Amino acid sequence: MKIYIKNMACESCKVVVKEALEELDLNPVKIELGEAVIKEEIDLNKKEKLNSIIKKVGLELIESKGAILIEKIKNYCQEYVNADKAEKMNISDYLTSKIDLDYNYLSNAFSEVTSSTIINYTNLLKMEKAKEMILFEEYNFSEIATKLHFSSLSAFSTQFKKVTGFSPTHFKNLKEKRRKAIQELNEDLEEKKQ
Template identity: 35%
Template structure:
């Protein structure tokens, strides 16, 4: 028997952070995704212990200010792309306003640290969300293009193919074939 689960990584990380911080007995406040404000200082030993306890979950403490700001940029982009609402402003304006820096500065910093552009990261996130919408929500390409703020289905399809190497239609066929195979496997197991 198989079970499929869906993760909300932001909620999961907040819960882990909250539990691990409570274990340390530190006074803190979770500000945003991946941001903790401490009300008191802590020892180097507490810092090491806390850092180690997070590593078990694949969570790392960001030591550099630049890296921290790049992570904030990524978090804002994920929030923007995966939002249930359509944001009526351009991504560049949204990111700059959300982080209170000029877009030019954020763009240069992002490229310097990640070796890719903010625009490329946005496209990758949009395509990942498009895949999720096709698989889980079973939305058509017109609905997905509208939801992800594409000018047309053709624009979405072009970016999808450039990113994944296949068209959205080919992706949907692969998903359908896998579902049929899984259904067949489940039926076969019942018989055997």
């Protein structure tokens, strides 16, 4: 049985879900961002208990097809941004290759539910990743621009300043500004929607 989970954003989320499933004597077969596959069917009582456990860390079970699609889009956007090897495709092609639905349909569904565009969400993810890379001094700005699928250093710098209010260099010098958790980005989207 497949279970869909909202706000899974990192490897530690997978660990939390695995532990919660095992605590309820459920046997996980595979756990990915946004979903878990278990060997058995899950009854309503265990589903409620699972949801209660994972809600403590900001995760939540989802069941509607629309919500599941939006989580898939968010997770694939994150996968696209975090890919070790830079994909030679734009986000729209990447999403359609992963979800096998028309990008216009995906884009409209995402915008309708989140009040944001997929491009805007992806850019927010990219800027959070860029902040992390700058703070940990892993890469120079040109390498960051390439890893985050920007066409040039100038395009990266412009987008960084637009989102953060700082140039990459100025941000690097601040060091107090911390990276937002993916859950916070999703909460920001929810607030904009209301």
